[in-house]
Amino acid sequence: MSGDAKTQPSLDRADVRVRHDAGFAGAVRGFIDRVRSGDLGSLPVVVGLVLICAVFQTLNPVFLSSGNLVDLLFDSSTVGVISLGIVCILIVGEIDLSVGSVSGLASAILGVLWVNAGWPVPIAILVALAVGCAIGIAYAALFNWLGMPSFVSTLSGLLAALGLQLYLLGASGSINLPYDSLLVDLGQTWIMPHVIAYGLVLIAGVAVFVTGSRRAAQRRVAGLTPPSTVGILLRALLLTVALLFVVWYLNQDRGVPWMFGVFVGLVVAMDYALTRTKWGRSMMAVGGNREAARRAGINVRRIYASAFALCSTLAALGGVLSAARLASSSQQAGTGDVNLNAIAAAVIGGTSLFGGRGSAYSALLGIVVIQAIASGLTLLDLSSSLRYMITGGVLAVAVIVDSLARRSRVSHGRA
Amino acid sequence: MADAVERKPPSGELVLSLRKVCKVFGAVSALTDVDLDVHAGEVVALVGDNGAGKSTLVKVLAGVHAPTSGTMTFRGKPVTLAGPNDALALGIATVFQDLALCENLDVVANIFLGEELNPYALDEVAMEIRSWKLLNELSARIPSVREPIASLSGGQRQTVAIARSLLLDPKLIMLDEPTAALGVAQTAEVLNLIERVRDKGLGVIMISHNMEDVRAVADRIAVLRLGRNNGIFYPDSSNQELVSAITGASDNAVSRRHERRQTPHGTEAEMRP
Numbered sequence: 001m002s003g004d005a006k007t008q009p010s011l012d013r014a015d016v017r018v019r020h021d022a023g024f025a026g027a028v029r030g031f032i033d034r035v036r037s038g039d040l041g042s043l044p045v046v047v048g049l050v051l052i053c054a055v056f057q058t059l060n061p062v063f064l065s066s067g068n069l070v071d072l073l074f075d076s077s078t079v080g081v082i083s084l085g086i087v088c089i090l091i092v093g094e095i096d097l098s099v100g101s102v103s104g105l106a107s108a109i110l111g112v113l114w115v116n117a118g119w120p121v122p123i124a125i126l127v128a129l130a131v132g133c134a135i136g137i138a139y140a141a142l143f144n145w146l147g148m149p150s151f152v153s154t155l156s157g158l159l160a161a162l163g164l165q166l167y168l169l170g171a172s173g174s175i176n177l178p179y180d181s182l183l184v185d186l187g188q189t190w191i192m193p194h195v196i197a198y199g200l201v202l203i204a205g206v207a208v209f210v211t212g213s214r215r216a217a218q219r220r221v222a223g224l225t226p227p228s229t230v231g232i233l234l235r236a237l238l239l240t241v242a243l244l245f246v247v248w249y250l251n252q253d254r255g256v257p258w259m260f261g262v263f264v265g266l267v268v269a270m271d272y273a274l275t276r277t278k279w280g281r282s283m284m285a286v287g288g289n290r291e292a293a294r295r296a297g298i299n300v301r302r303i304y305a306s307a308f309a310l311c312s313t314l315a316a317l318g319g320v321l322s323a324a325r326l327a328s329s330s331q332q333a334g335t336g337d338v339n340l341n342a343i344a345a346a347v348i349g350g351t352s353l354f355g356g357r358g359s360a361y362s363a364l365l366g367i368v369v370i371q372a373i374a375s376g377l378t379l380l381d382l383s384s385s386l387r388y389m390i391t392g393g394v395l396a397v398a399v400i401v402d403s404l405a406r407r408s409r410v411s412h413g414r415a
Numbered sequence: 416m417a418d419a420v421e422r423k424p425p426s427g428e429l430v431l432s433l434r435k436v437c438k439v440f441g442a443v444s445a446l447t448d449v450d451l452d453v454h455a456g457e458v459v460a461l462v463g464d465n466g467a468g469k470s471t472l473v474k475v476l477a478g479v480h481a482p483t484s485g486t487m488t489f490r491g492k493p494v495t496l497a498g499p500n501d502a503l504a505l506g507i508a509t510v511f512q513d514l515a516l517c518e519n520l521d522v523v524a525n526i527f528l529g530e531e532l533n534p535y536a537l538d539e540v541a542m543e544i545r546s547w548k549l550l551n552e553l554s555a556r557i558p559s560v561r562e563p564i565a566s567l568s569g570g571q572r573q574t575v576a577i578a579r580s581l582l583l584d585p586k587l588i589m590l591d592e593p594t595a596a597l598g599v600a601q602t603a604e605v606l607n608l609i610e611r612v613r614d615k616g617l618g619v620i621m622i623s624h625n626m627e628d629v630r631a632v633a634d635r636i637a638v639l640r641l642g643r644n645n646g647i648f649y650p651d652s653s654n655q656e657l658v659s660a661i662t663g664a665s666d667n668a669v670s671r672r673h674e675r676r677q678t679p680h681g682t683e684a685e686m687r688p
Binding site (some may be wrong): 011012038217218219222223224276277278279280281284285287288289291292293295296297298356409410412 | 499501503511513514515516517518519520524528529530531532535536537539540541544547559560561565566571
């Protein structure tokens with residue numbers, strides 16, 4: 001692009017057949033087009049969340065109180081971390097059904113090593129994570145070398161990990177973690193000082209603006225059309241204001257839990273890894289077309305191994321956090337609906353069960369929806385039988401939306 | 416079926432030369448003493464019936480199969496290919512018939528798949544610029560490189576696949592049935608593309624069953640039959656010559672059909688293999 005830059009369109013705008021959406025109106029139009037073609041992104045989950053909040057708030061005004069929301073964030077963090085691992089495994093088009101029992105096993109290992117054997121906490125946590133990682137590598141080995149479908153290998157892993165958990169906990173069946181420890185503090189009471197919470201929000205807003213405008217500058221220098229400056233600014237401002245409001249509202253009660261901060265940190269790191277690194281690109285490619293990825297020279301087996309290992313390790317981390325949340329390692333840890341909630345959260349958040357499509361933020365959004373339902377139903381004092389049925393129904397709806405959106409994407413040429 | 420009149424040899428450097436290449440699978444000789452020369456700036460079409468050994472030959476060249484015997488010379492040096500990556504590193508690119516693109520990723524991601532710039536902080540701007548340049552060199556008409564492959568037509572996908580194979584500056588590019596699944600206009604576009612690749616000074620090997628396409632772009636036509644060379648032809652060879660070289664008989668279904676049609680109408684143009 002030399003002197004005649006005014007007359008000559010930039011490199012990516014040379015084709016006259018394409019409508020080029022410029023500015024704010026263009027962004028809105030592009031968004032509507034994407035949604036209509038079935039590229040829903042996080043729209044269904046946001047709509048769902050608003051609906052859920054409206055319904056529960058009318059039924060019980062405590063639902064949207066600061067106190068309840070702080071508890072909700074505490075509860076979201078544990079299963080949310082597990083769900084983040086599920087996002088990884090779903091992106092490569094596989095599944096891990098054993099995350100619940102792996103998290104239970106991790107909490108049992110933590111309890112046994114820390115309380116019964118007297119090991120230092122960090123070592124006990126590391127061992128729990130290492131066992132989780134080993135389980136994932138075992139799944140990957142079964143999958144890569146023996147061609148065992150992940151559905152079956154992780155289903156048998158579910159039973160095996162549960163058995164090991166019960167064996168480790170022995171006859172007593174439950175180990176109480178010491179209340180005066182940092183880990184239990186993290187799980188139950190530890191709240192970000194208000195200043196730090198506001199500071200983090202501002203940092204996030206500035207970061208969004210700076211990365212956005214730096215990208216725009218790079219594109220302008222390179223002769224590609226940059227995104228509009230107003231759009232970047234608006235985006236950053238909206239995000240900052242929304243987050244500031246949330247933090248302010250939570251601060252009316254206790255504030256933002258550190259554990260939730262850890263979870264969000266993991267989500268942001270995972271998002272970067274999935275969208276901005278070669279590894280993440282390879283994950284998407286393997287999930288989209290395994291054979292194409294292989295022919296492109298991607299080590300497909302290693303990608304699968306990393307996905308399985310990451311999923312199980314995050315499941316173990318989730319188990320450690322939930323042990324901290326409950327201040328105990330028990331036989332019940334990781335059983336019941338943990339498994340399904342983790343998978344449902346990823347799917348509700350917009351990660352496709354069919355592979356090749358998903359985002360780390362879907363774990364965050366999805367788990368908030370799941371926990372909102374759980375919390376609302378608990379506030380209504382409904383029995384767990386009803387809770388299970390309603391959560392099951394919501395999961396079914398989420399998967400139906402995913403399938404329909406996929407069909408629409410196929411017919412609009414965006415599969 | 417002798418070679419046509421002596422031609423002046425192609426001007427470009429001899430890129431690839433195969434001598435007496437054999438490939439045996441158990442009791443089956445898929446290739447027997449096959450010779451093939453490809454020069455820079457030349458399109459060599461590889462034709463033959465089903466089971467003639469075209470795909471085996473392409474796989475040998477792509478490094479997927481190791482030849483049982485015979486020599487392969489690439490740009491004057493004898494080479495052996497231990498795997499597909501060896502072929503890529505030498506500068507032999509292959510566009511497979513099923514294209515092998517990821518439909519969920521956009522054009523840039525597909526062109527750079529496995530070769531991303533800056534692995535820990537992907538350089539999207541540089542990759543996008545390089546993609547546009549590759550596509551523009553091919554005078555390709557892709558509306559946007561940020562759309563997923565799923566939204567492109569068959570011809571556009573073929574374009575992306577060819578652009579992708581050009582990323583690593585190959586010297587030789589092999590196209591397996593590039594027009595097989597395409598409509599009339601898209602076929603013409605891909606044939607133009609092949610000519611542009613040739614004009615960039617690359618050697619091109621093209622496999623096709625469509626004699627019309629082959630004659631439209633090929634500088635030479637190498638016929639394989641039952642795993643052996645069965646003559647080199649030129650675009651002006653008659654269809655009958657080509658078909659009999661491919662099928663191995665002058666009395667075959669295609670030429671009988673041809674004669675039957677020719678008698679009442681006296682035209683040759685409408686004949687298709």
